[in-house]
Amino acid sequence: MGTFFSISVVVVVVFFLCFVHSTDYAHALTAPSDISALKAFKASIKPSSIPSWSCLASWDFAAADPCASPRRIHFTCGLTCSPDSTRLTQITLDPVGYSGTLTPLLSQLTQLHTLDLADNYFYGPIPSSISSLLNLQSLTLRSNNFSGSLPSSIANLKLLQALDLSRNSLSGFLPGAMDSMSGLRRLDLSFNRLEGSIPRLPPNLLELALKGNSLSGPLSKSSFDGSTQLEVVELSENSLTGTLRSWFFLLPSIQQVNLSNNSLTGVEISTPAAGQSDLVAVDLGFNKIQGYAPVNFAAYPLLSSLSLRYNRLRGKIPLEFGKKKSLRRLYLDGNFLIGQPPATFFGGQGQVSGSFGDNCLWGCPPSSQLCLPNQKPSSICKQAYGGKPKS
Template identity: 35%
Template sequence: MNISTDQSSLLALKARITSDPNRILSTNWSSSTSVCNWIGITCGSRHRRITALNISGMGLIGTLPPQIGNLSFLVSLDLNSNNLYGELPPEFSRLRKLRVIDLSVNRFFGYIPSFWGNFKDLRKLSIETNDFKGFIPNSISNLKNLRFLSMKFNHLEGNIPIEIATLQGLKVLSLGYNSLNGSNVLAFLNISSLENLDLENAGLTGALPSDLCRRLPRLQKLNLNLNLLNGEIPRSIVECSELQLLLLMQNNLVGTIPRELGNLQLLQNLDLGKNRLEVDSCAAFHTKGLNYITRIDPIYQKE
């Protein structure tokens, strides 16, 4: 395979595009010019093979051809914010050099392929806002270099696999707005690198673990809105000293809002609304930098 193979693969992709509203591919992707000069294409300086394909935000409608699997030097694939649809071709499995897969905000459907677990160099995997269904494959635990994982706004079901806890380099994890049963996920997550945990509307049940912040000490954003969490907000939440955003709206939380929240000096966004919480009249929410508090909605104020 050579650069001619890469060019043929992209021309096959172009042929699958049924709508190109900005006429970018139709006018720029031409065999009369070097493929390395096409819009959205990056070639490596050493082998002169395509290393990055970025056609995000072009409003394209179409499907992926099997020839996509011939881009054997591809490191980054960014197709986000289009109207691409269909199942991913099995030939996708050949793209073993990939570090970035961003398919977000499209209409891809079918099951999440287990072969993604073979992409050992993958750093970012984002498929949010599509129509994928089925279970999150356990093979995801093979992605030891993964830093960013987002699968929210799909039709995934079943448990959040415990194997996710083995991704010790993960910084962003977002799985909400699926049909998941995430009843025990907060109990087993032990990823010290995690900075952003977004499990809004992820089917979480049970209580907030008292040792959550000890296991996730670098959390900056914690979004657990729209779940079925119960019990009290643990006072140990203050151990998440880097928290900037804390969203616990619309759960079944009870008890007193911990005054320790006032010690979170970096907190900027706090939402505790639509729970059954009491507020201590002495509680201080004068956290430095806190500029957005919505719907604390206590059921009564303790004197």
């Protein structure tokens, strides 16, 4: 009797646990549309590029459901599901060298808010159907081999906050409707093959990075209309031309600017109203800027780093630069500056680092690191000034 009772209890307990498990699994089933999208996503990746220990290797649709838990063997990483375990909300692949194309069927993952495939070998175009991911907040395809143009339909992603497509092979022009992406805060399209001018920017953008492309023409004020929150502008290594007008440095939130390695020929600097500015760092090195060193930079109260190296500047180093207490880095090398540098730079306190070398200065103390490399030969300086440069 006792043995029969014990066996009966065990059977009941096992049946109960199986019932609970099957019930939980039934409620954990991922939406069929999400499963078909994931299957297509994995099928578009070359099997030879999927290491046995990687996230994708654990995606076994025959053995488990993507959102079922616990994930001890299958779907161990790379995916995040909604609280009710029915929809995919995040795909974040490990950077192990996956190689393949991006399937248009990803558009079925309509609850996805994060897609991160960075540091792999995905190639081919970015499908325009990605614009159907209306809940997407972060799109990171950095350091792959995507090519073709940036789909204009990407402007439909109104909730997108961060877009990083840097270090690919994207070409063509920037979409003209990018200003409609009202949620975008960070945009990085650096190191691609983009060309043309910069369209009007999203109004709430904080950081803009477009370095290492083939953007051309002058910077237009209309591109930055409404950019009241823009803090960081990284446009180095392009083909921008013309004069950088004073409105640019008066953008209300601007803090860091890098426009080095372009073909700018001039720069206008206005004094900020009531001395109010958050500008901290400016790099205009390796352009073709002519004229005198822009003294009005000294009126920006927080400026600590300024580079105007390897341009075509003439005249003396402004005394105001030597009096500016916030300045910590100053690069003026590779110009045609003349005269004697302000003595305040050589007070022995070592407050400012940088270089005044490769100019036409005299009286620059050879013992100071600021005076390296050596000044230009006098013959070059005379030729640049049409005779002996005047002090």
